[in-house]
Amino acid sequence: MEKDLLFEDKLWKAADKLRKKVEVHEYKYIVLGLLFLRYLSYKYEETKKELKKEFSFKVKEDPDTYGPLMESYLEDADHYLSRGVLPIPYEASWEYIKKHANQPNIGEIIDQAIEILENTYPKQLKDVIPKKFTQINLDPHDIAYLINLFTNIDFGRGHNGKDIFGRVYEYFLGKFAEAEGRKGGEFYTPRCLTKLIVEILDVREGRIFDPACGSGGFFISALERLEKLGLERERLSIYGQDSKDVVWKLCKMNLAIRGVEGDIRVGDSYHDDKFFDLRAEYVVSNPPFNDSEWGRDRLKMGDPRFKYGIPPENNANYVWIQHYIFHLASDGKAGFVMANGALSVGGIEGEIRKKIIEDDLIYGIVACPPKLFYTVSLPVSLWFLRKTKPEHMKGKILFIYAKNLYKPISRRQNVITDEHIEKIVEKFRMFEKGAPEEEINEVGFAKVAAIEEVAKNGYVLTPGRYVGIKIDEEDEPFEEKMKRYSGELSKLLKEEEELTYKIKEVFKALGWEI
Numbered sequence: 001m002e003k004d005l006l007f008e009d010k011l012w013k014a015a016d017k018l019r020k021k022v023e024v025h026e027y028k029y030i031v032l033g034l035l036f037l038r039y040l041s042y043k044y045e046e047t048k049k050e051l052k053k054e055f056s057f058k059v060k061e062d063p064d065t066y067g068p069l070m071e072s073y074l075e076d077a078d079h080y081l082s083r084g085v086l087p088i089p090y091e092a093s094w095e096y097i098k099k100h101a102n103q104p105n106i107g108e109i110i111d112q113a114i115e116i117l118e119n120t121y122p123k124q125l126k127d128v129i130p131k132k133f134t135q136i137n138l139d140p141h142d143i144a145y146l147i148n149l150f151t152n153i154d155f156g157r158g159h160n161g162k163d164i165f166g167r168v169y170e171y172f173l174g175k176f177a178e179a180e181g182r183k184g185g186e187f188y189t190p191r192c193l194t195k196l197i198v199e200i201l202d203v204r205e206g207r208i209f210d211p212a213c214g215s216g217g218f219f220i221s222a223l224e225r226l227e228k229l230g231l232e233r234e235r236l237s238i239y240g241q242d243s244k245d246v247v248w249k250l251c252k253m254n255l256a257i258r259g260v261e262g263d264i265r266v267g268d269s270y271h272d273d274k275f276f277d278l279r280a281e282y283v284v285s286n287p288p289f290n291d292s293e294w295g296r297d298r299l300k301m302g303d304p305r306f307k308y309g310i311p312p313e314n315n316a317n318y319v320w321i322q323h324y325i326f327h328l329a330s331d332g333k334a335g336f337v338m339a340n341g342a343l344s345v346g347g348i349e350g351e352i353r354k355k356i357i358e359d360d361l362i363y364g365i366v367a368c369p370p371k372l373f374y375t376v377s378l379p380v381s382l383w384f385l386r387k388t389k390p391e392h393m394k395g396k397i398l399f400i401y402a403k404n405l406y407k408p409i410s411r412r413q414n415v416i417t418d419e420h421i422e423k424i425v426e427k428f429r430m431f432e433k434g435a436p437e438e439e440i441n442e443v444g445f446a447k448v449a450a451i452e453e454v455a456k457n458g459y460v461l462t463p464g465r466y467v468g469i470k471i472d473e474e475d476e477p478f479e480e481k482m483k484r485y486s487g488e489l490s491k492l493l494k495e496e497e498e499l500t501y502k503i504k505e506v507f508k509a510l511g512w513e514i
Helices: 001-015 024-063 063-075 077-081 094-099 106-120 138-149 161-186 191-201 219-229 245-256 315-325 349-356 419-431 452-458 463-467 479-511
Strands: 206-210 236-242 263-266 282-285 328-339 361-365 378-388 394-402 446-450
Touching: 001 077, 001 138, 001 161, 024 063, 024 077, 024 094, 024 106, 024 245, 024 315, 024 394, 024 419, 063 245, 063 328, 094 106, 094 138, 106 138, 161 219, 161 245, 161 263, 161 394, 191 219, 191 361, 191 419, 206 219, 219 245, 236 245, 245 263, 315 328, 315 349, 315 378, 349 452, 361 463, 394 419, 394 479, 419 446, 419 479, 446 452, 446 463
Parallel strands: 206 236, 206 282, 236 263, 282 328, 361 394
Antiparallel strands: 328 378, 361 378, 394 446
8 A cells, every 4th residue: 555655646746846836726737637638548548459459359360351440440439439438639649749748839739739629529528628738837848847757657567547547636636735725625625534424325326416526526435435345336426516617627537537427517506506406315515614705695585495594694504504405315315524613503503403403304423533624624523414314213313523533644634544434434334224322322432312312402413512522612602602701701800800909908908009
């Protein structure tokens, strides 16, 4: 495993040498765009080799008949398209780009190659690969350096090229997110979280929808899970939406590199739901946290998504939560990341949470460790919802306190390891299979709580409250926090007043004037 990681790491370090010359958010599209171009040509050339090998058997049997047909057979686009491969015109191929790598107009050559691909395959590639090579602040030598770097990717023996490109692309996405900081969090969810969520949801087949899909991390984790289980990827239909056009490009490339198609659209999920009629077996997401000024006044009258109430303008958390519920199929499950404030906030949001709990839609809450994101140290939790619970799960919620399950990988970041994921998932499997609660419950870690108990706690969903952990200040409901602060402040003011009185009395006894 360590050897495998060195491969991506070496490639990243080599590409990263040029990052100081360009803004990270721009450089990201140059590097990932080139990697994608390299992949398209690689896939085409490898498929041509396979076709040639297959046809060679016919030539061997009857050289006079099949020999002259070899070239036309290999040029027939249908043979490639039927295998999900795009034949690449020579002027758009990696071979052509590599041949002209040292030309002073190499940026223009690459942009032209992208345009050829767009015109040849508008449905698959229109606007997917960023055409930025004539605009970017890299000289021709820098671009040639990247071309040579990706030309020399070592696929090793027995490796599937698609898997290699997928690994490299995913690794680079993570490194760019780390380099971009807050901006990086807009397109990238830590893989330990996407993996944990798809494992808990037990993703196997059906429709999977992410209305804030970013670079498509949840889709990739779901596909990897199917592969691990030995299930065909075709079992999963992928639907995604994101408000940012540039992020849409990353997601489309991320899927294409794995030979998978998804219906990914650009639009504002708050007001322009591109999949209004979609009801999915799995809804997964990592939405913007605590998004303010989301456009409450622009909602259409009677929007059916908000049956539990319209959230306030200063926070969109419950916009997203209700959006997920709306898009669940009758047997659907949702798993998503949410800022901890949503667990305990009062007011309109508290009323919405109460109604969702009373409708018995929530079946699991996981309190996450700190520092999982490159962007913020804001504590987060994972929510799990079901449109229809099995009989033995009705009226119950599984709470998991996983704040101590992490491994530090740097001063700024922690990860949830595979062992930690297994420990959390095991509790969910026990809950789903109807194991006795005394076997599931584990002080300080897991607790199955009845909705009646949650109601007694003011419909607050903070896991520590149920598993026997002292309530963290960060998880404390806002109203309780303000009440406690006010009490502490009053106490300090009273102590100050008493101390001042005593000092005055001492001064008076000494005959000093104050």
